[in-house]
Amino acid sequence: MSRHLLSRKLQNMSESATIKMAQKARELKAKGIDVISLSLGEPDFDTPDFIKDAAIQALKDGYTxxxxxxxxxxxxxxxxxxxxxxxxxxxxxxxxxxxxxxxxxxxxxxxxxxxxxxxxxxxxxxxxxxxxxxxxxxxxxxxxxxxxxxxxxxxxxxxxxxxxxxxxxxxxxxxxxxxxxxxxxxxxxxxxxxxxxxxxxxxxxxxxxxxxxxxxxxxxxxxxxxxxxxxxxxxxxxxxxxxxxxxxxxxxxxxxxxxxxxxxxxxxxxxxxxxxxxxxxxxxxAPLDETFAMRDEFKKRRDLVKNALDQIDGLNTNNPEGAFYFFPEISSFFGRSNGKRVIHDADEFVDVLLDEANVAVVTGTAFGDPNSFRLSYAASEEQLESATERMQNVLGSYK
Ligand SMILES: Cc1ncc(COP(=O)(O)O)c(C=O)c1O
The missing domain is CATH 3.40.640.10 (Type I PLP-dependent aspartate aminotransferase-like (Major domain))
Incomplete structure (x- = not known):
C-alpha cells in the first residue's frame, strides 16, 4: 500500500513551492537560525477591529x-x-x-x-x-x-x-x-x-x-x-x-x-x-480607511525594497504598482560562483539566499518563470531592511 494508489489526478498535482519554502524556513528557525521569511502571500496586519466586532455581534445574534x-x-x-x-x-x-x-x-x-x-x-x-x-x-x-x-x-x-x-x-x-x-x-x-x-x-x-x-x-x-x-x-x-x-x-x-x-x-x-x-x-x-492605511504601509515598503534591490548588481527589477511582491529577473547570476558554490538556476539562487543569507523567498519556476524569484514584502520595515542588506552581502560575493 503506498502513494501509487493515489488517484492519477492527485499524483499529477505539484506541491506548493510557497508552502515548501515556508516549511524549510520553519525548520531552520526551529534550529535557532534567524531566518527572515519573505515567502508568504499573507498581509502581516491583523483584521481591523470593527470587522472582528461585527463578527462577535453576529455570533451573539445567532449567525451560527x-x-x-x-x-x-x-x-x-x-x-x-x-x-x-x-x-x-x-x-x-x-x-x-x-x-x-x-x-x-x-x-x-x-x-x-x-x-x-x-x-x-x-x-x-x-x-x-x-x-x-x-x-x-x-x-x-x-x-x-x-x-x-x-x-x-x-x-x-x-x-x-x-x-x-x-x-x-x-x-x-x-x-x-x-x-x-x-x-x-x-x-x-x-x-x-x-x-x-x-x-x-x-x-x-x-x-x-x-x-x-x-x-x-x-x-x-x-x-x-x-x-x-x-x-x-x-x-x-x-x-x-x-x-x-x-x-x-x-x-x-x-x-x-x-x-x-x-x-x-x-x-x-x-x-x-x-x-x-x-x-x-x-x-x-464601511469607509475603506483601514484598508487604505495598510495599502499606504505597503507602498512605503515597496519603495524601501525597490531602493535596496536596485543596489544589487545583476538584479533586474520592475516597479510594481500593486500587490506586495517583487519578481526580480536574475538570469545574470546563472554561472556565477562565490568560489565554493555555483548558481545554475533560480532554484539554486533561492537556496543560496536561504542557506547563506537566511532569507526565504520563492523560486520563479513555481510561477512559470525559471529566470526569476518572488519576494513578498508583507513584513516589517525592520525585517525588510535587514533581509535586503543580507541579500546584498551574499549576492555581492557571487562573481
Ligand atoms: C492571486 C491570488 N488569488 C487568490 C488567492 C487566494 O485568496 P483566498 O485567500 O481568498 O482564497 C491568492 C492568495 O494568495 C492570490 O495570490
Missing amino acids: KYTPVPGLPVLKEAIAQKLKRDNGLDHELNEIMVSNGAKQCIANICLSLLDEDDEVIIFTPYWVSYFEIVKFCGGKPVPLYAGIDQDFKVRPEQLEDVINEHTKLIIFSSPSNPTGSLYSKEELEALSQVILNHDNLFVLADEIYEYINFIGKTASIGAVSGMKERTLTVNGMSKGFAMTGWRLGYVAGPSWIIDSCAKVQGQFTSGANAFGQVAAAHALR
Missing part, C-alpha cells in the same frame, strides 16, 4: 447555522454595491456567489466550465494555484508568458496567437501575484477586443489585490463594453481587509455559471461561515 450555498443575502447585497461603487460592474444578486476564499471560487469555476481538451490560457508568470486547479479539473493549462521587458503584461497580439478552437478560459490576476503588475483600462480594452472576436471564450479576472494598488485605481475587464457576459470577476476579503483566515471570497458573473458554481459548492462544502459573512458585509460597506 448553515447558510444558503451562494451566500447570505446581506453579504451579496454589499458585494453588489461594492462592485458598482469600485468597479463599474452592475450585477444582480443571482449573479453573485460567496465561497470559502477566492481559491474556492476559482475551483468552482474551473469545475463548472472545463472538460478534457479544453484549453485555459494562463497569463505567466502566474499564481501557482491556477495551474494546478486547471489540471485537476481536467483542463489543459496553456501558459502565455510576458517578461519583465513588457512589465509582465500580455499584449493583445500575443493573446490572439495562442487562442484556438479549444480555448475556453483565460485566467489572470491584476494586480498580479507574483509580479505586482497591473493592467490599465486601456490595456484591458485592447485584450477584450481579441476575446470578443472569439465565441465561447471566458475570462476569470482575479482582482483579489484590488485595494493594494499604488496608483489610486484599478480597472475591471468585466466592465469593458461587451465583456460582462464573458467575465467571472473573482475577489475576496483576504488581502484588502487582512482576513486570510476567515476564508471568504466571492465571484460575480453570468447567472448560469454562478448557478453551476453553487451546485458544485453545495456538494463539496456548502455555504461559507455565517458570522464571517455578516462581518464581511460590514467591511465592504
